[in-house]
Structure formats: structure tokens, C-alpha cells
Amino acid sequence: MHKNITQVQLKNGMRVMLKEIHTAPIISSWIWYKVGSRDESTGKTGISHWTEHMMFKGTKKFPGGILDKAISREGGRWNASTSRDSTRYYETMPAAKIDLALRLESDRMTKSIFDAKEVASERTVIISEREGSENEPMFLLGEAVQHASFRVHPYHHEIIGDMADLRTITRDDLYNHYRTYYVPNNAVLSLAGDFDTKSMLKRIKELFEPIPKGNIPPRLARPEPERKGELRLTVEGPGETAFTQVAYPFPNATHPDYFALQVLESLLNGASGLSYKTCRLYRALVDKGHVVDISGWSESTIDPFLYRITLVHRPDKKPEDALSALDDEIKKIQDKPVSAAEVHRAVKQARAVFAYGSENITHQAFWMGYTSMFSDYSWYTTYLDKLAKVTPKDVQRVAQIYFQPSRRVVGNYIPKGKAA
Amino acid sequence: MATKPKSSLPSPEDVYQTTLPNGITVLARSNYNSPSVNMGGYLPAGAIFETDEKLGLADFVTAMLMRGTQTRTFDSIYNELETVGASLGFDSGVHNASFGGRALVEDLPLLLKLLSESMRTPTFPKDEMERLRTQILTGLALRAQDTSDMADLLFEQFLYADHPYGKPSDGYPETIQAISRKDLETFHRLHFGPRGMVIAIVGAIQPKKAVEAVAKVLGDWTVSSQKEPPALPPLKPLKKTIRKHHQISGKSQSDLVVGTIGPTRRSPDFMAASLGNSVLGQFGMMGRIGNVVREKSGLAYYAYSSLHSGIGPGSWEVAAGVNPKNLKKALDLIDTELRRFVKNGVTKDELADSQANYVGRLPLSLESNGGMVSAILNIHRYQLGMDYYQRYENMVRSVTRDDVVETARKYIDPERLVIATAGP
Numbered sequence: 064m065h066k067n068i069t070q071v072q073l074k075n076g077m078r079v080m081l082k083e084i085h086t087a088p089i090i091s092s093w094i095w096y097k098v099g100s101r102d103e104s105t106g107k108t109g110i111s112h113w114t115e116h117m118m119f120k121g122t123k124k125f126p127g128g129i130l131d132k133a134i135s136r137e138g139g140r141w142n143a144s145t146s147r148d149s150t151r152y153y154e155t156m157p158a159a160k161i162d163l164a165l166r167l168e169s170d171r172m173t174k175s176i177f178d179a180k181e182v183a184s185e186r187t188v189i190i191s192e193r194e195g196s197e198n199e200p201m202f203l204l205g206e207a208v209q210h211a212s213f214r215v216h217p218y219h220h221e222i223i224g225d226m227a228d229l230r231t232i233t234r235d236d237l238y239n240h241y242r243t244y245y246v247p248n249n250a251v252l253s254l255a256g257d258f259d260t261k262s263m264l265k266r267i268k269e270l271f272e273p274i275p276k277g278n279i280p281p282r283l284a285r286p287e288p289e290r291k292g293e294l295r296l297t298v299e300g301p302g303e304t305a306f307t308q309v310a311y312p313f314p315n316a317t318h319p320d321y322f323a324l325q326v327l328e329s330l331l332n333g334a335s336g337l338s339y340k341t342c343r344l345y346r347a348l349v350d351k352g353h354v355v356d357i358s359g360w361s362e363s364t365i366d367p368f369l370y371r372i373t374l375v376h377r378p379d380k381k382p383e384d385a386l387s388a389l390d391d392e393i394k395k396i397q398d399k400p401v402s403a404a405e406v407h408r409a410v411k412q413a414r415a416v417f418a419y420g421s422e423n424i425t426h427q428a429f430w431m432g433y434t435s436m437f438s439d440y441s442w443y444t445t446y447l448d449k450l451a452k453v454t455p456k457d458v459q460r461v462a463q464i465y466f467q468p469s470r471r472v473v474g475n476y477i478p479k480g481k482a483a
Numbered sequence: 484m485a486t487k488p489k490s491s492l493p494s495p496e497d498v499y500q501t502t503l504p505n506g507i508t509v510l511a512r513s514n515y516n517s518p519s520v521n522m523g524g525y526l527p528a529g530a531i532f533e534t535d536e537k538l539g540l541a542d543f544v545t546a547m548l549m550r551g552t553q554t555r556t557f558d559s560i561y562n563e564l565e566t567v568g569a570s571l572g573f574d575s576g577v578h579n580a581s582f583g584g585r586a587l588v589e590d591l592p593l594l595l596k597l598l599s600e601s602m603r604t605p606t607f608p609k610d611e612m613e614r615l616r617t618q619i620l621t622g623l624a625l626r627a628q629d630t631s632d633m634a635d636l637l638f639e640q641f642l643y644a645d646h647p648y649g650k651p652s653d654g655y656p657e658t659i660q661a662i663s664r665k666d667l668e669t670f671h672r673l674h675f676g677p678r679g680m681v682i683a684i685v686g687a688i689q690p691k692k693a694v695e696a697v698a699k700v701l702g703d704w705t706v707s708s709q710k711e712p713p714a715l716p717p718l719k720p721l722k723k724t725i726r727k728h729h730q731i732s733g734k735s736q737s738d739l740v741v742g743t744i745g746p747t748r749r750s751p752d753f754m755a756a757s758l759g760n761s762v763l764g765q766f767g768m769m770g771r772i773g774n775v776v777r778e779k780s781g782l783a784y785y786a787y788s789s790l791h792s793g794i795g796p797g798s799w800e801v802a803a804g805v806n807p808k809n810l811k812k813a814l815d816l817i818d819t820e821l822r823r824f825v826k827n828g829v830t831k832d833e834l835a836d837s838q839a840n841y842v843g844r845l846p847l848s849l850e851s852n853g854g855m856v857s858a859i860l861n862i863h864r865y866q867l868g869m870d871y872y873q874r875y876e877n878m879v880r881s882v883t884r885d886d887v888v889e890t891a892r893k894y895i896d897p898e899r900l901v902i903a904t905a906g907p
Contacts (some may be wrong), residue, residue, distance in 0.1 A: 086516040087491050087850050119768070128774070131767035138835045138843015157843055184781035192784035194735040195804045198630055267719035301733035303624045338570055350558065355621040364628025377617055378624075408566050415587050421517045422851045433792065479733075 067259050068431075075276045076248025076413040079267055080236065080431045080440065082202065082255040084424055090256030091235055091428035092164045094172075095436060097251075098244035099148045100222040101281055101366070109224015109242050110232055112145040117237055118152065119143070122174040125167055128316065133163060140425075144191040145222055148365045149436040150244075155425045167228035167250070169270040172245050181232040190230070193223050197210035200300055200476050201308075201373070207298050208308045208474040214370055216287040217380065233310040246277025256424045284366055288314075294472045295309040302478040304355075305376040308385060310472045311465055313370040316363035316437045322449045322458035324361065328370065329409035330401060330458070331392075332359035336416045348374070353385040365437045370465065382475055396462040410450050417447060484751035490873040491846045494691075494860055500688030500869065502678070505705055509697050510683040511861050513692035514852055515813050520588045520686025520693075522595070523860055525579035528674035528710045538664050538837075539654020540851060543619065544670045545573040545580045545878045549597075552610035553604040557611055560597055573601070577647050578712065578794050580675070583700050585853070592696055593838040599700035602675055607667045623656050630738040630905040631804065634731045638740040638903035641725050642798060646718055674891040676706030681863055685855045715795045718744065721899040737807045737906025741817050742800025745894055748792040748865045754878055755886040756799065756894065757790055761837035762829040762887075763820070764788025764801055769825070772801055782809050794864075799894055807907050814902065822897045828888025841879045843874065 067083040099111050121127030132139045138155035141164070154164035196202040206221050213219035223229075252267065290312070314320050339358065340349075345385025348354045359372040372389065376382050420426045434442045499511045504787035549571070550557040564571055569595060582602075586594045586614040625631045636651055643649030682701075684693040702703045721743065766770035769787040776786035786803035801821070805813045829837075847856050849872075862871050 088846055090848060128767070128778070132836055135767045136839045136843070138840055138845070138847065140847055155847060159842070159847060184779065187781035188777055188784055191736065191782065191804065193807060194806055195784055197735040301731070302628045304628075319534070333565065334568065337565055338561060338569060338572070339565070341558060341565050346558065349614070355618050375621060377621070378688075379617075405555055412568040413567065415519070418517050418519045418587055419585060422514075422519065422853075424850065 067260070069264065070440070071264060073247065073268060073272050075272060075274055077271055078435065079264065080251065080435065081254040081258075081260050081263055082427060082431060083258060083260055084255055084427060085257050087299065087424065088158045088257050089424045090158045090161040090254060090258055091153060091425040092168070093151055093153040093253045093428050093432045093433040094163060094168045094251070095149050095151045095251040096244055097148070097249050097282070097436065098150055099391050100220060100224070101217040102244070103217065103220070103224070104283065106219045106228060107232060107240075108187070108228045109222070110149055110236060112222050112224065112226070113185065114237055114241050115143050115145045115150050116185050116189060117177055117182065117241070118171055118175055119252060119435060120178065121176060123176070123185045123474045124170050125229050126173065130167060133167075137163060138152065139164065147218055147222065147362070147368070150377045151432065153425065153428070161258070163271050164264065172247065172250070172271075172274055175241060177234055178399065179234045182237060186229065189223070189435070190226070193226060193229060194222065194223065200302055200304070200306060200478070203300055203369070204298050204308050204476045207296055208310050208371070208472050209369070211294055211296055211472045211474070212310050213287055215285045216366060217283045217285070218364075218366065218368055243277070243280065246279065246335060247271060247274045248276045249279045251432050252437045253428050253433065253435070255428035274464045279435075290470045290472075293468050295355050296472070296473070297475045297477050299477045299479050301480070303378065305382055305475040305478055307374040307376065307382050308387070309389065310369045311370045312367055312470050312472075313361045313465065314367050315365055316442070318367075320461050320464070323453045323461045324370070324405055326453045327396070327458050327462055328359065328361055330396070330405055332357070332372070332459065334409065334412035334416060335360070336419070337412060343392055344389065344394070346371070348385060350389050351388065352377070353380060353388045361372050363437060386473070390468065391460065393466050396459065397466065400459045403455055406453055406455055406458065410447065413447055413450055433444060462470055484535055486857040488905065490850050493855065493862070493869065494873050495869040496545060498859055498869050499694065500805065501694055503702050505677040505702065506679065507677045507697070508681045508863065509694045510681070511688075511693040511862060512685045512855060513688065513690060513860065514685055514855065515687045518588055518686060518687050519852065520591050520688055521585045521856050522591070522598070522684045523581070523583040523856040524680065524682035525581040525860070525864070526680035527578060528580040529576050529712075530650070531577050531647050531712055531715075532670065532674055532710070535650070536542055536658060537666060538650055538658040539619070539668055540662055540670055541580065542652050542654065543573045543615070543659070544667050547607050547612060547667055548573050548601040548605045550615065551606045551608040552600045553606060554600065557608075557756065560601070563593060563597060567593065569792050571597055571601075573668055575652060577904065583856070588767035590689065590694075591684070595696055595700045598894055599704070603704055605671060608673075609664060612664055612667070615905055619659050619746065620655065620656055620692050623653065623659065626653070628731060630731055630734055630736060632736040632759060633731060634740045634802070634903050637905065638742065638800065638901055639798070641727055641903065642721075642742070642901045644719055646716060648795060650763065653795045653871065665836060673708055673710050676709030677704045678706075678709050681860065683856045683860050683863075685852045685859070690869065706751050707722065718796050721901065722793040724898060724900045724902060726902040727904070729903070730905055730907065731905055734906050735806070737810050737904055738802070738804050739810065739814060739902070739904045740800050741814065741821075741900055741902045742798055743895055743900050745790050745797035745799035746792055746890075747796060750792070752886070752890045752893065753792055754891070755882045755890040758834060758837050758879070758882050759891050760788055760790040760794070760799065760825070761840065762823050762833045766833070766837050766840060771820050772817065775820055776803055776813055780812070780816060782806075782813050786813070810904060810906070825888070825891045825895050825897060828884055828891060831884060834882070834884055834887060838879050838882070841875050845875070858907040
């Protein structure tokens with residue numbers, strides 16, 4: 064898994080990561096920019112995501128509507144996404160066609176047009192995207208819980224941004240954002256697949272090294288003070304089903320406690336990508352008839368974010384009782400160390416998930432770039448070893464530190480019936 | 484730049500196929516790129532056997548299979564799976580109950596043992612049944628609030644009036660309430676059996692070993708009561724455009740589905756319809772539909788067309804999510820595009836683009852074990868021939884502009900559509 068990795072920094076500061084995999088005639092190329100929703104100030108929320116949309120509107124060389132056709136014609140797959148910490152674009156192509164993707168990305172790093180008419184039309188597309196999300200009770204609840212969890216840190220707003228800002232952000236705001244952050248010294252290019260590293264690197268240098276460096280502003284990061292006391296909130300909306308979301312503070316991905324918390328997450332809510340019907344919370348809350356479903360997840364972020372647990376309530380039970388059952392279950396882990404066998408199980412689950420991931424070249428290129436946004440690739444290659452070193456005592460300790468009711472936000476979605 | 488070419492396309496030479504004496508077809512292909520294995524398959528125990536009073540029964544039965552067997556409880560089944568990072572699940576459609584799973588290759592015997600037990604000896608425990616019923620009913624309450632789900636439901640209800648394809652496989656609250664434990668047992672006894680069952684295994688294992696592993700746990704399964712599936716009833720053609728709206732208050736977005744009947748998967752004009760659909764609402768940023776509704780008008784985040792072709796008559800539909808006040812505008816734009824599509828068909832360049840896309844994307848779609856499992860299951864299910872992907876490029880390239888426009892006119896009549904919307 065660790066072989067065939069080449070990491071190079073170009074003269075303009077751009078980092079390149081290459082991993083040869085010759086199992087299929089496919090190459091996946093990802094370009095990552097260190098800018099996301101956490102870099103947005105009030106009044107400009109959603110600008111990173113909107114910029115990502117504008118990157119598909121074309122350059123002089125690859126006009127809008129030509130770009131997507133060019134990739135699709137070659138049988139490629141491409142897309143982009145914006146997260147709290149980064150914005151990424153990928154193309155996975157038949158190996159012989161990857162040059163198109165590289166030319167496209169080097170061109171649109173500096174030459175996207177941001178035509179005013181396109182900005183206007185994309186404004187309503189993004190408003191429509193947000194309206195689609197607002198149809199979902201879980202979006203409304205999640206957004207409210209996130210807002211309440213971060214008063215100070217810019218993780219407080221949703222990636223899509225607030226409606227007020229989506230209505231007022233201008234073409235020049237977007238273009239400035241683009242020119243500020245889309246510079247080679249703020250980018251990582253990660254490629255995996257069926258190529259020869261030496262000739263690939265030569266081609267990447269030809270295409271990307273002439274792009275000049277930029278001045279990148281420091282990232283916004285006002286540390287969130289520790290919460291002193293539980294915060295409860297409610298969101299009302301249509302429907303018949305009640306939900307609760309509980310958000311605990313969760314450390315950044317390079318924090319020493321992160322791996323013990325990954326094991327704890329596996330025990331409480333199951334391993335990512337697998338079914339979760341024998342994790343502790345499912346057994347205690349679903350099997351015992353308190354809720355219809357319960358799930359939980361963390362994110363790997365640069366600054367501390369959240370561990371969120373979502374409960375889907377039964378119509379015949381009180382949300383308050385389900386929350387008590389959740390608290391009882393967390394208390395068990397805090398009071399008594401879990402068994403070594405349970406920790407071992409979490410490690411085996413992670414091993415299987417890693418094996419499934421290695422079937423897919425897009426996935427492999429993703430992980431190289433993704434980890435470099437908050438750490439480096441060794442974070443990924445040493446992940447299983449670090450997990451294996453976690454002890455039952457570690458799990459107990461992190462449960463005591465992070466899962467305190469006084470540090471959490473509890474949000475309840477109150478359904479107001481069919482006709483709201 | 485690429486090194487030696489590799490064939491990732493399945494062929495009769497590398498897909499091993501055999502039928503066990505009890506009727507189970509096994510398909511297997513090796514892939515040693517990762518130490519994992521993927522498994523999938525189906526058997527003819529779908530919703531086609533349901534009555535209107537008990538819609539959702541087939542779905543209920545498949546969801547109960549892993550909730551207790553003669554030798555294991557719900558918790559112990561999932562404990563075995565989750566402990567080794569494996570997964571297994573069942574699903575149901577109109578014709579078939581289907582299953583799928585994956586595991587590290589050393590855990591394939593466990594995966595197959597649990598598959599076999601779940602299908603052969605489920606016990607439908609009463610407490611598990613009631614817990615599941617609550618979950619299904621909650622799912623239905625959420626469905627009733629989902630504009631996209633409700634537009635789909637309405638669309639199928641009117642496109643396939645009095646036909647099994649028009650009925651929701653997850654049922655309605657009252658039909659789910661009407662299902663008893665005896666119903667589950669009877670459905671299972673009459674419809675689950677080896678006849679017509681197909682299983683495909685792809686991963687780090689020799690095909691013959693995979694077949695042996697299947698035979699070991701399923702080779703002795705016989706069910707004398709297994710019923711033959713009924714034939715699909717004829718479909719009533721649409722006489723005129725039907726427009727229906729389902730109101731859901733308090734929502735910020737409406738969903739729309741516009742469409743008609745499409746070809747079956749085995750139909751000779753399937754490929755022409757599929758390529759035409761690609762131009763209409765898939766290629767690039769969702770084809771012509773995406774271009775007018777999203778790119779040019781900024782009305783929607785998603786707008787596309789899709790072709791759903793299977794055993795029986797498929798559907799050919801356009802879907803989008805828009806602000807409620809833009810619903811009419813979006814429907815008008817879609818109407819104009821459909822008329823243009825059936826009048827003029829596609830241009831030479833548009834067809835060539837989609838043909839290139841179809842051929843070029845194959846290695847990607849067949850890259851993972853899961854992708855390969857579904858590809859070879861489809862080949863078998865629709866009797867396309869195990870050399871299908873060897874012939875595929877020629878098949879794609881031989882479709883002409885005339886083929887596309889004739890197929891479009893054969894299926895799409897802009898005066899006879901179902902237009903279903905859901906929202907405020």
C-alpha cells in the first residue's frame with residue numbers, strides 16, 4: 064500500500080503526489096485547494112462552494128459546455144466538492160486520456176472567466192440547491208446544531224452558505240476569492256493509476272510550473288471556547304417524525320486522541336461503510352425499542368469539529384426517554400473500560416474497509432490528497448497501526464473527556480404535522 | 484503514457500458459469516487486485532406475487548430474512564458479519580428478491596453460510612417483526628414528506644395504472660399494518676427456493692472454488708412448493724397527457740417527473756433509446772435538459788432524464804427539483820425539449836459524443852468487484868450473452884441518427900405523457 068508513492072514540490076510551491084497502480088487502464092487526478100467554508104467571513108458564506116460551481120463555466124481555451132463534453136467524450140468521470148477545509152476537483156479517465164484533465168486543471172487554476180451572466184444564472188441554481196436541502200428536516204436540524212456549536216470558529220455556517228449571502232455575493236467577490244486562493248502554492252495535485260511516474264511528473268511540471276505563486280491570506284481560525292453547560296434548541300417544521308441530533312466536541316484529525324475516538328466511534332455507532340446493527344447504541348436504543356434508528360459520525364478536520372449522533376424517534380415514544388437511554392450507554396463506556404476484544408474488532412473492521420477501498424483507483428488518489436489537507440499521507444498509511452495501538456483505557460479516557468453533557472448541543476426537530 | 488493494455492471486460496473465457504443440480508446458476512470471475520470478494524444475486528420472489536391489500540409484503544419478507552433464523556438471532560447474524568467487516572443485505576423489486584454482500588476473501592464461507600441460512604431458515608420472530616414494522620412505517624411517513632419520492636410514486640401510479648410496476652414496493656401504511664406473521668411465513672414458503680436463483684461472485688478467488696463454496700451451503704436446497712411467477716399483465720397505453728400534483732405543505736422545493744413508457748432491456752431498440760437518452764438528459768452536465776433547465780435558466784440544481792429498462796416495459800422520464808414558483812416554467816422548457824427531441828432527433832456530433840462516452844467509460848464502470856458483479860448479473864438476467872462487452876463497442880457505434888429519432892418517436896409522444904409534481 065505504501066509503495067510507488069512519489070511526492071514532489073514544484074518551484075512555485077505546488078505539491079504533487081503520484082502513486083502508480085497498474086491494475087486497470089485508468090488514472091484518477093485530483094486537485095485540492097486549501098480553501099473551504101471555514102475561510103469565509105460573515106456576508107460571504109457559501110462563496111467557496113459557489114466558486115467551485117463557477118469553475119465549470121469555462122475558460123477561453125475550454126469554454127463552458129465544451130469542458131464537460133470533452134471529459135465525457137473520453138469516457139471520463141469528473142466532479143468537484145467543497146468541504147469545510149478544502150475544495151477539490153477530480154477527473155478519472157481512461158489512462159491514455161488523462162492529459163486532457165491535466166491541461167484543463169492547469170488552465171482553470173488561473174483562467175476561469177466568471178462571466179457576470181453565468182454568475183447570475185448560477186446564483187439561482189445554488190439557491191435551488193439550498194432550497195432542496197431545506198426540504199429535509201435533517202438539514203434544518205443539522206444546520207441549527209452546527210450554528211449553535213460554533214459561536215466563534217468559522218465552522219459555524221453550512222458549506223452551502225446562508226440564503227442572505229447567496230442573494231448578495233457579487234461577481235467580483237467570487238472572482239477575488241478565486242484569484243486569492245487558486246494559486247499553485249495553495250494547491251495539491253494527487254494522481255493514482257496506470258502511468259509512469261517519471262514521464263507523468265515531467266508533464267505536470269510543463270503544465271503547472273509556469274503558473275506564478277500567489278499571496279495566500281492566513282486561514283481564519285478563531286478557536287472555539289469550551290462550552291460551559293449543555294445547550295438545547297428546537298427546530299419546527301412539517302412532517303410526523305421527530306429527530307434529535309446531539310453534537311459533542313471532537314478533536315482535529317492530528318490530535319493524539321483522534322485514533323482512540325475512532326475506536327470509540329466504531330463501538331458506539333459502527334465502522335464507516337459497514338452496517339451498524341451490533342454497535343452499542345443500536346443494541347441499546349433500537350433493539351430495546353427506544354428509537355427507529357440511531358447513527359453517528361465524525362469528520363476529519365483541521366480544527367476541532369463535532370461528533371454528531373442522530374436519533375430518529377418512534378411515534379409512540381418520548382424523545383426525552385431516548386436521550387436518557389443514550390446517556391446511560393455513554394456512561395457505561397465512561398465508567399468501565401471496554402474489552403480488548405471490542406477494540407480488536409474495530410481494528411479488523413477498519414482493515415476490511417481499507418481493503419474494499421483499494422479496489423478503486425479514484426478512491427486511492429482521493430486519500431493522498433485528502434489527508435494532505437489536514438496532515439500528510441502517512442496519516443493514511445499508518446492509520447491501521449495507530450488504531451491497533453489504542454487500548455481499552457484510552458477509549459475510556461476519551462469517552463470521559465469528550466462525551467460530557469455539559470459540552471454538548473442537543474437539537475430537537477419537532478414535527479408540526481402534515482399541513483405546516 | 485499507459486503501460487501494457489489490460490482487458491477489464493468480462494468475456495466467456497474469464498466468467499465461469501455453471502448451474503447446480505437444484506437450479507441455482509453460479510457466475511464467478513477472479514480479481515486479485517485486492518484481498519476482497521463481492522457477491523450478488525437474485526431469485527424470483529418479488530412483489531409481483533403480492534395482493535393490493537398487502538402491498539409491501541415482499542419487501543417486508545426480505546427485510547425480515549436476517550432478523551432471526553433457526554440457528555441465529557438478528558444480533559448474532561449481524562455480529563458475525565460486522566465483527567469481520569463483512570456486509571450482507573437483501574432487497575426486493577417487482578420480479579425478484581435480490582441480495583448482495585462483500586467480505587475479505589477469507590470470510591467468503593461465512594458470508595455464504597449466512598446468505599444460505601437467511602434464505603432457507605428464517606423464523607420471522609414476532610418482536611423483530613414489530614420493530615421492523617415501526618421502522619417501515621416511519622420510512623413511509625418520511626416518504627410522504629419527500630417531494631422527490633412522492634413525485635416518483637405519483638408518476639409510476641399513473642404511468643403503470645393497474646399494473647404491478649405502478650405499485651410502490653414499500654407499500655402504504657395501511658397495507659403494512661395489514662401484514663401478519665403468517666403472511667410472511669407463507670410468502671417465504673411459496674416463493675423462496677433455488678429455482679431461478681442466480682449468484683455471482685467476483686474477487687480474490689478461483690472461480691471453481693467460488694462455485695464449490697456456493698454448492699456447499701446451497702447445493703442441497705430444494706423447495707417443492709416454489710411457485711412460478713405470473714406473467715405481467717398488458718399495459719394500458721396513455722390516451723392523453725395526465726397531469727397530477729401531490730401537495731406537501733411547508734416545503735421550499737417542488738419535484739417534477741415527466742415521462743412515458745420506454746423499451747424493455749432486451750428490446751432491439753434499447754441501445755438507440757439509451758444513446759438518445761444520453762443526449763437528451765445525461766451526457767456532460769446532464770445533456771440538453773440539464774443545459775436548458777440548469778445551465779441556461781438557472782432553475783434547478785438537478786435536471787436530467789433517465790431510462791429505466793428491465794424485464795417488462797421500462798420508463799423514460801425527465802426529473803428536476805425547482806422552486807415552486809418556477810414549476811410551470813421548468814415544465815414548459817422540458818416540453819419544448821421533448822418536442823425538439825422527437826422532431827429532429829440528435830445531431831451527428833451529439834450522437835458521436837455519447838457513443839464515445841459509452842465505450843470510454845467501460846473500464847471505469849467495471850473497475851470494482853461490485854461493478855463487475857452487477858455487470859455479469861445483468862448480462863445473465865437479460866440474456867445478453869457473456870460476450871456482450873466484447874461486442875459492445877460495435878453495438879454502440881452501429882446506432883445511427885435515424886435509429887435514435889425513430890426510437891424517440893416510437894416511445895415519446897409529447898401529447899401523451901404523465902406529468903407528476905409534488906410540493907407546496
